[in-house]
Amino acid sequence: MAGPTDLQSDIILKAADFTREQELAAYRDMLLIRRFEEKAGQMYGMGLIGGFCHLYIGQEAVVVGVRMAARPTDQFVTSYRDHGHMLACGMEPKGVMAELCGRRSGYSKGKGGSMHMFSREKNFFGGHGIVGAPAPIGAGIAFANCYRENDSVSLTFFGDGAANQGQVYETFNMAELWRLPVVFIVENNRYAMGTSVTRSSAQVDFSKRGVAFNIPGLQVDGMDVRAVKAAADIAIDWCRKGNGPYLLEMQTYRYRGHSMSDPAKYRSKEEVQRMREEHDPIEQVRVRLLADGKTSEQELKSIDAEVRKMIAEAADYATNDREPEPSELWTDVLA
Numbered sequence: 001m002a003g004p005t006d007l008q009s010d011i012i013l014k015a016a017d018f019t020r021e022q023e024l025a026a027y028r029d030m031l032l033i034r035r036f037e038e039k040a041g042q043m044y045g046m047g048l049i050g051g052f053c054h055l056y057i058g059q060e061a062v063v064v065g066v067r068m069a070a071r072p073t074d075q076f077v078t079s080y081r082d083h084g085h086m087l088a089c090g091m092e093p094k095g096v097m098a099e100l101c102g103r104r105s106g107y108s109k110g111k112g113g114s115m116h117m118f119s120r121e122k123n124f125f126g127g128h129g130i131v132g133a134p135a136p137i138g139a140g141i142a143f144a145n146c147y148r149e150n151d152s153v154s155l156t157f158f159g160d161g162a163a164n165q166g167q168v169y170e171t172f173n174m175a176e177l178w179r180l181p182v183v184f185i186v187e188n189n190r191y192a193m194g195t196s197v198t199r200s201s202a203q204v205d206f207s208k209r210g211v212a213f214n215i216p217g218l219q220v221d222g223m224d225v226r227a228v229k230a231a232a233d234i235a236i237d238w239c240r241k242g243n244g245p246y247l248l249e250m251q252t253y254r255y256r257g258h259s260m261s262d263p264a265k266y267r268s269k270e271e272v273q274r275m276r277e278e279h280d281p282i283e284q285v286r287v288r289l290l291a292d293g294k295t296s297e298q299e300l301k302s303i304d305a306e307v308r309k310m311i312a313e314a315a316d317y318a319t320n321d322r323e324p325e326p327s328e329l330w331t332d333v334l335a
Contacts, residue, residue: 015226016233020294026068026225027285028303030060033084034282035304035311036093040083040100044260048319049100051113052129056084058255061281062187063088065228066155069236073150075123077138078157080115081187081254082127085157089124093314103321110324111332132165134158135184139171142182142245153239154182155232161192163206172213172245181239183232184210184247187222189254194266206249215247222250223279253279 018026037055044053056063059081067088070076078085086096091107099106099117107117115129125141128134138156145152162168163186175182186206190197197204207217216238220231228250235246253275257264264272289295 015221015224016230018226018229018288020289020292022068023285023289024295024303026061026064027282027289027300028307029064029067029088030225030282030285031304031307032093032310033060033064033087035307036087036096036314037083039311039315040097041256041260043097043101043315043319049114050102051115052080053100053114053260054081054258055254055256055260056081058275058281059187059189059222059252060084061225061228062185062222062250062252063157065225066183066185066232068225068229069232070153070155073123074153074155074236075125075138075141075145076155076157077125077134077141078127079131079134079159079162080127080129081159082115082117085127086117086119086122086124089119089122091119091122091124093310094317097314097318098321101318101321102323103318104324104328105317105321109328109332111328132158132162132167134162135165135168135171138182138184139175139180139245142175142180142239143178145181146178151240152181153236154180155185155236156182157185157187159192160186160188160190160197160201160206161195163188163209164201169209169213172210172215172247175245176210176213176215179242179244181242182245183235183239184215184245186247186249187252188249189252191254191258191266193258194262194264196266207247209249210245210247215245217247217249219249219251222252223275223281224284225281 037057043049063085076085076089095107099108100114102110104110115127118126134156138154142154188206207219210217218231221227231248235248238246
């Protein structure tokens with residue numbers, strides 16, 4: 001069995017080789033998330049979306065790369081920055097946007113909002129508002145996979161701030177003890193809620209957080225979808241072979257504030273602009289597609305137009321859908 005040290009170098013050496021079709025698929029999927037989140041931000045500003053709303057703009061390569069490595073039967077669970085994960089799992093933009101607007105056709109019947117919608121059909125087990133909660137939930141899903149012997153892997157996402165939560169380390173211990181097929185994915189966007197990781201974390205290499213529990217880990221360029229895919233291939237294969245959990249740190253960056261109510265004054269505009277210009281995950285794919293000479297600027301513009309049309313239709317659908325009946329307050333309540 002290979003150990004953490006044996007695997008540590010593999011990911012750095014070579015990102016995944018993408019075919020033109022894979023590049024185009026990644027481009028479209030990331031663009032869908034980007035355009036959806038931009039529209040959600042607009043609609044929040046118009047008062048059409050209430051409550052909390054955490055946008056995924058800038059982090060698209062993480063979930064898209066992991067999704068490309070996963071099987072349809074693998075499960076996804078994440079935190080409150082979850083719209084991108086839903087779309088990557090194949091949930092319909094209309095249903096997601098309707099839920100954001102609190103409408104009856106939303107995935108949680110308009111009662112969950114931004115942070116709490118699910119799709120059993122797409123194996124998406126929810127966004128969760130409690131910081132650190134995805135870790136034990138994801139491990140529980142992995143335990144069920146072991147019990148059912150179904151060969152599925154639980155892909156469990158949480159942020160750099162959540163990585164400091166005690167329940168995460170309790171979960172690491174149990175997951176390794178029971179050899180659970182779960183990939184823990186830390187989306188390190190550098191600022192948690194609004195504090196730099198250098199000020200909030202004693203160990204800023206989150207891929208090492210599993211060392212005390214014998215969980216191997218890799219630090220990944222989360223702005224490059226190819227690097228994410230390559231790392232996810234390694235981690236998922238490790239879990240599927242019965243070796244236990246794996247930890248991936250995706251070094252990524254969010255362009256917007258922590259939520260729509262956050263002006264993000266804790267970082268400079270120059271820093272954000274530099275990330276956009278030098279490391280944007282979608283632009284990297286676009287440049288590669290044009291450089292190989294097999295894709296035209298017009299083809300990429302057509303993809304963007306198609307995505308924009310889909311998002312416009314989702315927004316129109318959500319704003320015209322009816323609100324839930326008052327009686328829905330008493331349905332799906334456990335106690």
